[in-house]
Amino acid sequence: MLGHRIGASIVIVLSECFSPHVAPAQERYTQIGWRGAVDREDRVRVVAWTCDCRSTVYELCHAGGQAHTRRTSRKKAEPGIHETFRWTFNDADKLWAALLRGKAR
Structure with missing residues (x-):
């Protein structure tokens, strides 16, 4: 976000992206399975997501007392939706943080 002053007012210019982007993969990253x-749950709550300006979008989902990460690819070569196994909220949060930092893919 950039800001600059015009007279007595401050104008804030927002970037087009409001959600985080996944960092580039680190040299040594954890391979996500x-x-x-899987349509196991009737309802899934998406609690965090990455910016949809990229061809691959990730979502942190909560459902049925567990959590998982969903990956949606819009790439022509490999379109589709994939998910991780179900985890505890704590373990899913750790995986989500590692994904955002480029420490997992």
């Missing part, structure tokens, strides 16, 4: 999407 992705599998096809």
Whole structure:
């Protein structure tokens, strides 16, 4: 976000992206076990997500007392939706943080 002063007012210019981007993969990153999407729950609450300006979007989901990460790829070469296994909220939060920092893929 950038800001500058015009007269007595401050004008704030927002970037087009409001959600975080996944950092580039680190040299040594953890390989996430992705599998096809599973319709196990009636309702899933998406509690965090990455910016949809990229061809791959990630979502941290809560459902049925557990959490998982969903990956949606809009790439022509590999389109589709994949998910991680279900985890405790704490473990899913750790994986989500590692994904955002480029320490997991």
